Amino acid sequence: MKKATAQAVKKNKIQILENWMKFQLTDEGLRDDLMNNEELHAQSVLLLDALIRAMETGETLHASSREFDPIRDVLGEISVMRARRGYSPRETASFVLSLKQSLFDAIEKEYKKEPESLYKEIIAVNNILDALSIFTFEAFLKGREEIILRQTDEINEISTPVIRVWEGILALPIIGTLDSARTQIVMENLLQEIVATNSSIAILDISGVPAVDSLVAQHLIKTVSATRLMGAECIISGIRAEIAQTIVHLGIDLSNIKTKASLASALRVAFDMMNVEVKKVDRRSNILLK
């Protein structure tokens, strides 16, 4: 790319920005619901400035060259931010592509009398912008992936609550697949709560676990052992009929573990173990006695 091209862009920066903004604000796909115009303006200035700086640095510019690192930083941030706000990948990539026309206009003015140079310079700038828009696309996807990962963590956190059902009795309803990461969270939460509440019985309810394979079984066994090491007893409840059959066929031995079909029957066992008696009281006869 020629030095003159960078200079032409720099010289006409205000005009370019104005045209670009006009283009963006009148575009049908403008998402003024996701970002206000001042912010869009600020982002546009940021990108254009970074582009001019990169263009000024060298003659043999390529979008993967080191001079473009700052632009990639700027674009990376803008893309991730747009991913978070709910922009589509297309809308994010067109942010970069929409700059083309205003840039070309400025370059055209500069090379009015040299069609050959004009052609070459336009191609060069075009290639850079194309590469940057692909980069934007990738950064956007990465941003989305990060969001998904974070959400997975959050779901794991909120979907493994430890409930204090009675003094000394904790219940943990587990919903979904019990993979290694999840088991870790369940175990940590449980052990922490056992200490914090000074509980002696924990009920692990697996009614919401779709399948118990040998890995899940192993995780359950580990959790039970860890609970025992803390001096508490662990009951597994919510073993549905089809799960019970599968466990037997698989050959998993749960005979060392207290298991119950429902949370209610596990609670009854827990009450027994703590010498708590729950019984019906006839209120009316009480009133009559008074």
Next chain:
Amino acid sequence: MIVISKDSMGIIREQDVVPFRSRVKEYATKIGMSLVNQTKLITAASELVRNMLKYANGGIVTLEIISKNGISGVRLTFEDKGPGIKDIQLAMKDGFSTGRSLGLGLPGTKRLVNEFDIKSVPGEGTTVTITHWKNGR
């Protein structure tokens, strides 16, 4: 025996296990398999993909709905290009594990499904095929 529908799925990460299991469930539900048999098939499938991930760094599963003598079933083929199994007889024994695990995956799977076939060439890979019929017989 005829193949009614066929599809395949690559398994390369632990995150692929849950979508794969839903797919198996979808197939089992489609042919009207009972809940108990569905659970058996899904659990077996789960064991085999986990082995594929743990010992062979993943592989490909082919899912098929097949029909024989008017009875439909689900056939799953797990194919990997891992290290293979040297002694299949030993690997099929309850409690045998090179992964310090329960060693129940392969023998348990065989007990869970109607048909079970394993082929392995050390250094080339392992292929396990299981079939479970609609009525579980």
